[in-house]
Amino acid sequence: MKRNKQNSKKRILIENVVIILFIFSVLHIISNSLFASKTIASTEQTVLRGQTLWTIAENISMNYDKDINEVIYDIKKLNNLEESVIYEGQLLNIPKYL
Numbered sequence: 001m002k003r004n005k006q007n008s009k010k011r012i013l014i015e016n017v018v019i020i021l022f023i024f025s026v027l028h029i030i031s032n033s034l035f036a037s038k039t040i041a042s043t044e045q046t047v048l049r050g051q052t053l054w055t056i057a058e059n060i061s062m063n064y065d066k067d068i069n070e071v072i073y074d075i076k077k078l079n080n081l082e083e084s085v086i087y088e089g090q091l092l093n094i095p096k097y098l
Contacts, residue, residue, distance in 0.1 A: 042078055042093040053084045056094070064097040071095065 057071040
């Protein structure tokens with residue numbers, strides 16, 4: 001009888017752990033799809049004198065009704081930029097959104 005109770009408790013614990021792992025896996029998949037960039041293509045643009053990442057992203061965000069911070073993030077990601085500093089004459093990949 002005592003052994004059956006121990007086995008039952010272990011089984012319930014294992015079932016709970018499996019359920020929790022499943023829930024976390026589903027939440028992880030959902031969160032990745034929610035925060036995935038909706039970039040479908042990119043175009044190249046040469047940075048002009050006086051342009052900043054902010055001014056480029058501001059124009060894009062207005063045209064596509066996107067949050068400017070999301071656009072900056074996408075530009076940095078597309079161009080492997082760690083900082084927000086860009087230079088005149090630099091060629092940037094600029095995201096296009098649906």
